[in-house]
């Protein structure tokens with residue numbers, strides 16, 4: 599409990615509501631593997647990402663986001679637990695001040711040093727992200743755990759862009775980046791559950807798809823994430839962007855399904 603209180607006091611992210619009042623499908627959560635229900639009807643995920651839809655990378659004061667042109671169905675996700683087609687709008691990460699923690703979700707309480715979120719919205723049912731974010735089947739987010747190990751060649755282009763967006767609200771052009779290079783080789787094995795955004799507005803509109811297989815990045819690559827700042831250039835006290843994860847939320851009777859035995 600005191601850790602949660604510490605988290606609330608110490609991190610700029612928690613000025614907003616800690617949990618949506620009455621929210622019974624909040625994220626992130628701990629995935630207890632033996633309590634997950636194997637669902638043989640879960641299909642393989644189908645991602646079709648077009649690197650030419652990549653537009654910019656920016657620091658929004660919570661994380662850094664790589665944003666994609668989502669005005670057409672060029673970069674999409676379907677299959678898995680999803681009935682509709684979802685458009686990629688952005689991806690971002692959450693990480694810790696040390697390699698000992700940083701992920702938002704955990705597996706049997708196991709923490710990872712960072713977690714990647716690929717954010718998609720339901721373009722079969724809605725015409726804008728802003729609409730979809732308010733609907734319970736509006737968003738689908740793929741979560742990928744990061745472990746420290748060998749250098750991730752595909753990530754380096756992104757790491758090299760970070761010094762240009764050190765401060766909150768800085769933006770630089772970022773093109774021809776294939777987010778598929780950040781996925782592990784096995785995307786068939788995943789857990790899925792209904793939850794929420796993990797940063798304000800915390801809306802309960804997300805079908806979470808957490809991949810079982812992690813990706814590896816080097817210690818030095820992750821260290822560059824920590825060189826980012828929560829604060830804008832004008833602020834006199836600079837705060838390094840670390841521990842930008844939300845505290846875990848109660849399961850409230852939800853079931854986590856798994857696509858594998």
Ligand SMILES: NS(=O)(=O)c1nc2c(F)c(F)c(F)c(F)c2s1
Pocket residue numbers: 688715717739794795796797798799800
């Ligand atoms: N961490 S997350 O749940 O994937 C996630 N949070 C947010 C958020 F707070 C936003 F305002 C937003 F526009 C997003 F696209 C996402 S995506």
Ligand SMILES: [Zn+2]
Pocket residue numbers: 690691692715796
């Ligand atoms: Zn996230």
